[in-house]
Amino acid sequence: MRPQIVLFGDSITELSFAPGGWGAALADIYSRKVDVLLRGYSGYNTKLALFLLSHLFPQGTDSPPLAVTIFFGANDAALLEGTGKRQHVPLKDYKENLRKIVQHIKDCSSKTLIVLITPPPFDCVGRLEYARSLYGENASEVPDRMNDVTGTYAEQCAALVKELGLSCINLWSEMQKTKDWEKKYLSDGLHLTLEGNAFILMNINLKNHSIQKHPRHMPVSCSCHTRCWINLHRVIGVRLDSSVVEMQLEIGLALVFFLSFAAAAPTSCRRDFPLMKVNVWVDGEENEPIVGLCAGFGSVLPQEAKNAQRLPTSFTKPLNSCSLLSPKLSGAIALAVRGECEFTDKALAAQEGGAAAMVMINTDEGLLEMGCGNDTDLNIAIPVITLSKSGGDELNKSLVQGKKVELLLYSPTRPVVDYSVVFLWMMAVGTVICASVWSEIVPQHHDGYLNDLSPKGSSSGLDKDKEEQEILSISTKSAVFFVLTASTFLLLLYFLMSAWFVWVLITLFCIGGIEGMHTCLVPLLLRSRRCKGLAEKELNLWILGKVSVLSMAVLIFCVMFAIIWAITRKASFSWIGQDVLGICMMLMVLQLAQLPNIKVATVLLCCAFVYDIFWVFLSPLIFRDSVMIAVARGDKSGGESIPMLLRTPRVFDPYYGYNMIGFGDILFPGLLVSFAFRFDKAQKKSLLNGYFLWLMIGYGTGLFLTYLGLYLMDGHGQPALLYLVPCTLGTCVLLGLMRGELKQLWGYSSESSGATAPGEAF
Numbered sequence: 001m002r003p004q005i006v007l008f009g010d011s012i013t014e015l016s017f018a019p020g021g022w023g024a025a026l027a028d029i030y031s032r033k034v035d036v037l038l039r040g041y042s043g044y045n046t047k048l049a050l051f052l053l054s055h056l057f058p059q060g061t062d063s064p065p066l067a068v069t070i071f072f073g074a075n076d077a078a079l080l081e082g083t084g085k086r087q088h089v090p091l092k093d094y095k096e097n098l099r100k101i102v103q104h105i106k107d108c109s110s111k112t113l114i115v116l117i118t119p120p121p122f123d124c125v126g127r128l129e130y131a132r133s134l135y136g137e138n139a140s141e142v143p144d145r146m147n148d149v150t151g152t153y154a155e156q157c158a159a160l161v162k163e164l165g166l167s168c169i170n171l172w173s174e175m176q177k178t179k180d181w182e183k184k185y186l187s188d189g190l191h192l193t194l195e196g197n198a199f200i201l202m203n204i205n206l207k208n209h210s211i212q213k214h215p216r217h218m219p220v221s222c223s224c225h226t227r228c229w230i231n232l233h234r235v236i237g238v239r240l241d242s243s244v245v246e247m248q249l250e251i252g253l254a255l256v257f258f259l260s261f262a263a264a265a266p267t268s269c270r271r272d273f274p275l276m277k278v279n280v281w282v283d284g285e286e287n288e289p290i291v292g293l294c295a296g297f298g299s300v301l302p303q304e305a306k307n308a309q310r311l312p313t314s315f316t317k318p319l320n321s322c323s324l325l326s327p328k329l330s331g332a333i334a335l336a337v338r339g340e341c342e343f344t345d346k347a348l349a350a351q352e353g354g355a356a357a358m359v360m361i362n363t364d365e366g367l368l369e370m371g372c373g374n375d376t377d378l379n380i381a382i383p384v385i386t387l388s389k390s391g392g393d394e395l396n397k398s399l400v401q402g403k404k405v406e407l408l409l410y411s412p413t414r415p416v417v418d419y420s421v422v423f424l425w426m427m428a429v430g431t432v433i434c435a436s437v438w439s440e441i442v443p444q445h446h447d448g449y450l451n452d453l454s455p456k457g458s459s460s461g462l463d464k465d466k467e468e469q470e471i472l473s474i475s476t477k478s479a480v481f482f483v484l485t486a487s488t489f490l491l492l493l494y495f496l497m498s499a500w501f502v503w504v505l506i507t508l509f510c511i512g513g514i515e516g517m518h519t520c521l522v523p524l525l526l527r528s529r530r531c532k533g534l535a536e537k538e539l540n541l542w543i544l545g546k547v548s549v550l551s552m553a554v555l556i557f558c559v560m561f562a563i564i565w566a567i568t569r570k571a572s573f574s575w576i577g578q579d580v581l582g583i584c585m586m587l588m589v590l591q592l593a594q595l596p597n598i599k600v601a602t603v604l605l606c607c608a609f610v611y612d613i614f615w616v617f618l619s620p621l622i623f624r625d626s627v628m629i630a631v632a633r634g635d636k637s638g639g640e641s642i643p644m645l646l647r648t649p650r651v652f653d654p655y656y657g658y659n660m661i662g663f664g665d666i667l668f669p670g671l672l673v674s675f676a677f678r679f680d681k682a683q684k685k686s687l688l689n690g691y692f693l694w695l696m697i698g699y700g701t702g703l704f705l706t707y708l709g710l711y712l713m714d715g716h717g718q719p720a721l722l723y724l725v726p727c728t729l730g731t732c733v734l735l736g737l738m739r740g741e742l743k744q745l746w747g748y749s750s751e752s753s754g755a756t757a758p759g760e761a762f
Contacts, residue, residue: 001063002035008049008056008101009071012120012191014040020194022201034066045075045089046097053104064109069204070101073119074145074190077153082144095156102164115204116161118154120171120192122147123182127189145190169203202330273369275655276301276385276411278359281310282398290391291655292359293367294411298347298384301411308410311356315399321346321358329355333407335395338363338386343370347384357383357409361392366630383409412654421659421707424648428661429700431583431646432670435590436677436692442523472593474671479604483611486664490615493631493642494623502642506569509643510562513581516588517558522551575647575658582646586666595675597748598732605721605729608668612719628719632660661703665720669699669728676732679748694735695728702727 016023078084131139154172161168185196321336334355534550565577680690702724736742
C-alpha cells in the first residue's frame with residue numbers, strides 16, 4: 001500500500017482537485033509514489049469535522065498518513081445574522097475543535113506531519129456580486145461573513161499552531177499583503193482562483209522524518225518502462241534541505257501558467273519550431289506585440305490569448321541562466337541571454353527556480369531555432385521561446401528603467417495561405433508586363449533622365465535625346481560577370497551587414513528610385529496637352545543648365561517622395577512607398593538593359609539559376625547559414641530591412657510580417673520577357689503565335705510555384721529562380737523547338753533582322 005497524504009477541509013479543499021487546484025498538483029507531483037487523498041466536504045465546519053475523525057483516521061491503523069492538511073474556518077466564521085448562520089461555530093469552540101482534530105491525528109501516529117491552514121480573507125463586495133449573478137434581485141443584501149471576523153478565526157488558528165509547534169499557512173494575513181488581492185486570489189469573494197491555489201502551494205512546508213526523500217527519488221509502486229509524463233517537481237521547485245529533512249513545494253504562478261495550457265507538455269523533443277506572439281504590458285500599458293519562436297522542447301503554448309496568463313517578467317540571476325537562480329522567480333517569466341551553456345540547461349535552471357516560462361534573447365537579429373542537442377528525452381515542462389536581439393532590447397530597456405513588464409505568451413495558428421500574396425504576385429507580373437510594353441504606352445521623344453526638352457527645331461536637343469537613350473545590350477561575358485558581381489556583393493552584405501551599411505543601401509535605393517520614378521512619370525505626363533506646354537518651358541539652372549519646368553517639377557516631387565519614404569520606412573504603410581520606388585527603378589532598368597537573343601538569355605538565366613540555388617540551399621554547407629536568407633531578413637542590420645525588394649503586408653497572418661520578392665526575381669525573367677515582346681513585334685507575330693504571352697504565363701506560373709513551395713516548406717526561404725527559369729527560359733526554348741525557330745532565337749540580332757534600332761519607336 002502506498003503512503004498517503006490527506007487533505008482534510010471544507011469546500012475550499014474539495015475544490016482543490018479541480019483544474020488548477022493545489023490538491024491536484026500535489027497528486028501529480030507524487031504520482032505513483034504517494035497517494036494524495038481528498039477529504040474535502042462542502043459546507044462543513046470544525047464541529048461537523050469531529051464526527052468524521054474516527055472514520056477518516058482510525059486508531060491503531062498500521063499505515064497512518066505521512067501528512068495531513070487541516071483547512072477549516074471559512075464556514076465557522078459565518079455570521080449568525082447572515083444566510084450561513086447554520087455553519088457558524090463560536091470562536092472559542094473553533095479553536096478547541098481544531099485542537100481535538102490535531103490531537104486525534106497525533107494519537108493515530110506521532111510521526112504524521114500536520115499542517116494547519118487558516119481561512120482566507122473574505123471579500124464582501126465580490127461575494128455580493130457573485131450572489132447577484134446567481135439570484136439577481138432575490139440575492140440577500142445581508143453579508144454572510146465579514147473579513148474582520150474571519151481574521152479573528154485566523155488568529156485563533158495561528159495561535160493554536162504556535163502552542164502546539166505545528167506548521168501553518170496564514171492565508172488571511174499573507175494574501176492581503178498583495179495589491180488587489182480580492183480579485184487576484186478570490187473567485188467569488190470566498191473560494192480561490194488559480195492564483196489563490198498557487199499561493200497555497202507556494203507556502204506549504206512539509207516537515208516530517210517519515211518523508212525522507214525528494215519526490216523524484218521516492219520509490220514508485222510499479223517499475224517505469226517509459227519516462228513519466230512529466231516531473232512536475234522540476235516545474236514547482238521541490239527542494240531537499242540537507243540540514244533539516246524538508247521538502248518545500250513552491251508552485252506559485254508557474255502552476256497557474258502551466259495548467260492554463262490547452263495541451264500537456266511533452267517530455268521528448270519536437271522537430272517543429274512554431275512561431276509565437278508575446279503581448280507586452282509596461283506599467284499597465286499595452287505595447288506592440290513581439291514575434292518569437294518556440295523551442296523544440298518544453299510545454300506547448302495555447303493557441304488563443306484568452307487561454308494564456310499575463311505574468312510578470314524578470315531577468316534571471318545569473319543572466320545566462322546556466323546555474324541555479326538566486327533569487328527564485330516564483331511564477332514570473334524568466335528572461336535569459338544566449339550563450340555559455342546548452343539551451344536545455346538554461347530551461348532546466350529556470351524551471352528549478354520556479355519560473356513559469358523562459359524567454360531566451362538572441363545575441364543576433366533573427367529567431368534562433370532551439371533544439372534539444374544530444375538529449376532527446378527531457379523533463380522540461382515550462383514553455384521556452386526565443387526572441388530576436390531587437391525584441392529583447394525593448395524588454396531590457398523597460399526593465400532597466402525599473403518599470404513593471406508583463407508578458408502573455410501564446411502561439412496562434414497561421415493561415416495555410418495568406419491571400420495578400422496574390423497582390424504581390426500581381427505587382428511582379430504587372431511590372432514585367434509594363435516593362436515589356438512600355439514603348440507602346442509612352443511617347444519616345446523625351447530625355448530619360450531630366451527630360452531636358454528643347455524647343456521644336458532645336459537639333460541640339462534631338463542629338464542629346466539620341467545620346468541619352470542608348471540601350472545597354474547585354475553580352476555573354478557581361479552576363480557571367482554580372483552574376484559573379486552579384487555574388488560578391490551578396491557576400492559583402494553578409495559579412496559587413498550593419499545599420500550603417502543598410503543606410504548606404506537605402507541611399508542608393510532612393511537615388512535609383514528617384515531616377516526610375518522620374519523616367520516613368522515624365523513620359524506619362526507628356527501624354528497630357530497641359531503638361532506638354534510645361535515641357536517646352538525651360539529653366540536655366542546652375543550646373544544643370546537648361547531644364548524643362550515639367551522635368552524639374554517632377555524631379556522635386558520624386559526627391560520629396562523618396563525622402564518621406566526614408567523617414568517613415570519603419571511605419572506600417574512604408575511598404576507602399578518602397579514598392580512604388582522599386583517598381584519605377586525596375587521599369588527603368590528593363591528599358592536601359594536588353595537581351596539581344598536567347599543565347600545570352602540562356603547564359604544569364606542559367607548563371608542566375610545556379611546563383612540563387614547556391615546562396616539559398618548550398619551556402620549553409622560553407623557558411624553555416626543560408627547567406628541569401630540571412631541577408632534578406634536583415635540579420636545584423638540593427639533592426640533595419642534591406643530595401644531591394646517588393647513587399648506586401650500579410651493581412652491575414654496573426655504574426656504580421658511581409659510577403660517579399662527580390663528585384664532579381666523580376667529583373668532576370670523580365671529581361672527575357674521583354675526580349676520576347678520585341679521579337680514578336682519585329683517578326684510581326686500575333687499574340688497566340690508569338691512568345692510574349694506564353695512567357696508571361698510561364699512567369700506567372702513560376703511565381704505561383706515559388707509561393708506554393710514556400711508554404712509546403714513551412715515558410716523556409718525558396719530560391720524563386722529555381723521555378724522561374726524553367727518556366728520562362730524553358731517555355732521559350734520548348735516553343736522554339738516546336739516551331740522550328742530556336743536557331744533564329746539563338747542567334748537573333750535586331751539590326752540584322754531589320755528590327756527597329758534601340759531608342760527608336762517600333
